[in-house]
Amino acid sequence: DTGVSQDPRHKITKRGQNVTFRCDPISEHNRLYWYRQTLGQGPEFLTYFQNEAQLEKSRLLSDRFSAERPKGSFSTLEIQRTEQGDSAMYLCASSINSGSPLNEQFFGPGTRLTVL
Amino acid sequence: AQSVAQPEDQVNVAEGNPLTVKCTYSVSGNPYLFWYVQYPNRGLQFLLKYITGDNLVKGSYGFEAEFNKSQTSFHLKKPSALVSDSALYFCAVRDSGNKLVFGAGTILRVKS
Numbered sequence: 001d002t003g004v005s006q007d008p009r010h011k012i013t014k015r016g017q018n019v020t021f022r023c024d025p026i027s028e029h030n031r032l033y034w035y036r037q038t039l040g041q042g043p044e045f046l047t048y049f050q051n052e053a054q055l056e057k058s059r060l061l062s063d064r065f066s067a068e069r070p071k072g073s074f075s076t077l078e079i080q081r082t083e084q085g086d087s088a089m090y091l092c093a094s095s096i097n098s099g100s101p102l103n104e105q106f107f108g109p110g111t112r113l114t115v116l
Numbered sequence: 117a118q119s120v121a122q123p124e125d126q127v128n129v130a131e132g133n134p135l136t137v138k139c140t141y142s143v144s145g146n147p148y149l150f151w152y153v154q155y156p157n158r159g160l161q162f163l164l165k166y167i168t169g170d171n172l173v174k175g176s177y178g179f180e181a182e183f184n185k186s187q188t189s190f191h192l193k194k195p196s197a198l199v200s201d202s203a204l205y206f207c208a209v210r211d212s213g214n215k216l217v218f219g220a221g222t223i224l225r226v227k228s
Contacts, residue, residue: 004159031214033215033216035216040220040221041220041221042206042208042218042219042220042221043160043206043216043218044218045211045215045216045217048213048214048215055213056212056213056215091159091160093160095214097214103214104150104162104165105162105214105216106162107152107159107160107161107162108159109157109158109159110158110159112157
């Protein structure tokens, strides 16, 4: 399967714990995006990378959230001191940056986080 | 800021009937619009995208979308619905940096 993969698929944690999610994009895609989706809502943008550079962060991304993309390949999203409000589906997507605004993003299956 | 609105939380159609899922947009500049579908416990799958100049866009699984600049709409359509089309549908618009801004989604239920 050459699609976007995410690990783990599900994570249950206790409030205050740290969690880390991983995303492996489609191999030739140089752009990688993180979104968060809560029940009954559409995905909301969190951050994106072009290669290893983090180019934009949403104001939704509090200082408890950090994302990295070392070497421009896989990416990790870490949430420190989790809160119940962090419970959501975290989606990763990748695309090619060819200069066209129309390159669609391909999404992974998501990581569902439940904070107890 | 770019935005889209999906005015219907849910659309119900009978199998074999045509379906329409509505989306309106608000953008500055040229609109770059997308439709995605989400099945339970799965990520989003790309259906189609708007390319400037083509008011009728054809996509995956027999879906198409009609772009209407005067009504700022980009409605998703299919001539004959299948039960397997039942899912959550999202309209999205490209914002700065190629990130997507999504609508709240519309649940499509196709009954046999």
